[in-house]
Amino acid sequence: MSNIILLIIGMAVVTYLPRLTPFMLVYNSNTPPKLKRFLLFIPYTALGALIIPGVLTAIPNEPIVALIGISIGGVLAWMKGGIILPVLGAIAVVYCLLMLAS
Amino acid sequence: MKKKIDQEENQIIIKNVREGIIAGIPILVGYIPVAMAFGMLAKTVGTTFAESLLFSILVFAGASQFMALNLLAVGVGIGEIILATLLMNFRHFLMSGSLAARLKKGERALIPLLAFGVTDETFSVTMLKKGEVEASYVLPLQLISYISWVGGTGLGYLLGEVIPPILRNSMGIALYGMFMAILIPAMKASKTVTILALGAGAVNTLITYSKILPSGWSLIVTILVVSAAGVYLFPEEEETKDE
Numbered sequence: 001m002s003n004i005i006l007l008i009i010g011m012a013v014v015t016y017l018p019r020l021t022p023f024m025l026v027y028n029s030n031t032p033p034k035l036k037r038f039l040l041f042i043p044y045t046a047l048g049a050l051i052i053p054g055v056l057t058a059i060p061n062e063p064i065v066a067l068i069g070i071s072i073g074g075v076l077a078w079m080k081g082g083i084i085l086p087v088l089g090a091i092a093v094v095y096c097l098l099m100l101a102s
Numbered sequence: 103m104k105k106k107i108d109q110e111e112n113q114i115i116i117k118n119v120r121e122g123i124i125a126g127i128p129i130l131v132g133y134i135p136v137a138m139a140f141g142m143l144a145k146t147v148g149t150t151f152a153e154s155l156l157f158s159i160l161v162f163a164g165a166s167q168f169m170a171l172n173l174l175a176v177g178v179g180i181g182e183i184i185l186a187t188l189l190m191n192f193r194h195f196l197m198s199g200s201l202a203a204r205l206k207k208g209e210r211a212l213i214p215l216l217a218f219g220v221t222d223e224t225f226s227v228t229m230l231k232k233g234e235v236e237a238s239y240v241l242p243l244q245l246i247s248y249i250s251w252v253g254g255t256g257l258g259y260l261l262g263e264v265i266p267p268i269l270r271n272s273m274g275i276a277l278y279g280m281f282m283a284i285l286i287p288a289m290k291a292s293k294t295v296t297i298l299a300l301g302a303g304a305v306n307t308l309i310t311y312s313k314i315l316p317s318g319w320s321l322i323v324t325i326l327v328v329s330a331a332g333v334y335l336f337p338e339e340e341e342t343k344d345e
Contacts, residue, residue, distance in 0.1 A: 004153050007180040011170060012160035014188035020217040022199035027213065031203055034333055041329040042200040043229040044295045045302035046193065047285045049324040050222055051278055052303025053310055058274045066275060073279035077286035083128040083227075086286075090279035095272035102268060 059094060065101070069094035118238035125230070125239075126246030128280045129223045133164075133247055134254040135273030138265070140167055141258025147171045151259050158255040162248060163221065166190045169318075190318045196325050197225040204235045212237040219244025223277060226284050294336045302328040 026039070051070070058066040073090035080086075137158065144154035149171075157167050166187040173183045198220050205216075216237055224244045228235060289296040302324050309320040 002153075003180055004149055004174075005156070007170065007174075007183060008153065008156050008160055010180065010184040011157075011163075011166065011187045014184055015161050015163045015166065015191045015194070016218060018188070018192050018195035019198050019220045020214065022195055023202045023205075023213045023217050026199050026202035027205060027210070036203055037337075038329050038333050039196075039200040039203045041298055041332040042196050042325060043226060044285070044288060044298045045325045045328040045332070046197060046222065046321075047226055047281050048299030048302030048328075049306040049321050050226075051281050051285070053307045055275075055278045058278050059271055060274070062271075066278070069275040070278050070282055073275070073282045074286055077283040078290065081283075081287055083125075083280055083283040084131070086283040087128050087131055087276050087279040090275045090282075091272050094275045095269065098268045098272055 059098070062098070062101075065094055065097045068097060114236075115238045118236050119242045121231075122239040122242035123246060125227050126224075126243040128276075128283070129227060129243070129247040130250040132223065132273075132276035132280050133250040134257070135265075135270060135276065136164055137251045137254025138258030138262050139270070140164065140171070141255040141260075142262035143168065143171050144255070145259050145262070147175045149174075151256075154259050155252065155256055158252045161187075162218065162251060163187075163191055163194075164251075165222075186318055189316075189322075193222075193322045193325055194220050194225075196322070196329075197222070201225060201228060201235065201240075204229070205240075206234040206236045209237045212241065216240055216244070219248060221247065223247060223280065226281060230284055294332070297335075298328060298332050301331070 031039070055066050055070050056063040059069070069090040072093045073086040076086040076089045077083075140158070141154055144157065145151075149157075157170070161167055169186060169190060170183050173186065198217055201220065205213075209216075219241070224240075224247050227243060228240050231239060285295075285299055289299060305328055306320055306324040309315055309323060315323060
């Protein structure tokens with residue numbers, strides 16, 4: 001078996017286990033209210049941390065363009081809601097800016 | 103009577119599946135270009151077509167797959183890469199826990215499958231759903247994401263160069279746009295969410311740029327610390343338009 005295949009299998013295992021074990025621990029058990037609240041907050045802290053500061057490197061070497069793109073996405077999300085429109089709006093703005101800059 | 107209940111149940115499942123597929127479309131838009139970038143990079147690093155596909159089929163975790171290629175390229179050993187992967191993906195431990203607390207009871211049999219599909223993106227979109235989350239909603243959403251991830255990897259490996267670079271680069275904003283689209287309405291509805299999300303961004307920025315922790319740690323530490331701080335800062339339910 002090649003090294004790469006070994007690597008892939010090893011990575012698959014260490015990726016799957018953290019995804020699976022919490023279900024065994026939390027699902028169907030009586031979660032204490034504090035822990036429940038902690039778990040409830042995770043989507044929002046995760047989203048905040050996933051966006052900031054990563055978005056600055058979303059477009060190679062163009063942090064300002066990325067910032068403008070995500071701001072437009074944010075404005076669209078604020079005014080219109082939904083997901084598709086903000087995503088496509090952000091892509092369109094970034095595309096136009098990159099075209100202008102090239 | 104029994105038949106009628108069955109029928110209603112079926113209708114709920116069909117509705118869930120449809121909602122799950124629709125909710126998965128933005129992930130598809132975001133995943134295909136990122137997966138194609140992975141496929142292209144895999145090719146330049148020298149992995150075979152089959153290996154690059156196998157990465158996406160078995161691991162299904164974007165950030166760590168890119169990291170693995172980068173480390174492979176500079177000659178880091180596989181033991182170290184696997185350890186770094188574990189570290190990087192430990193954040194899914196928190197996300198799975200969060201999802202498990204919301205998952206409808208009585209769907210235990212589907213958990214092994216459902217757990218495999220937990221990514222930053224599928225998790226974030228899944229948590230948009232109000233109230234209990236059902237497997238009939240989550241699994242189609244994850245399946246669309248998985249197919250676009252694996253398919254995008256293959257496409258990128260085979261014909262990545264065909265896509266004009268500017269278009270390819272523009273797509274880099276897609277997943278961030280999606281995260282924003284999920285977060286903004288929640289922030290609009292709740293001050294607590296706003297503070298937590300901005301706080302997490304600030305803490306993550308601090309950890310990332312100060313380099314006080316090895317890379318890979320910052321996301322997990324941020325999520326842990328800020329969520330825990332939230333429990334102490336906001337012990338009570340907000341009595342606002344929080345849905």
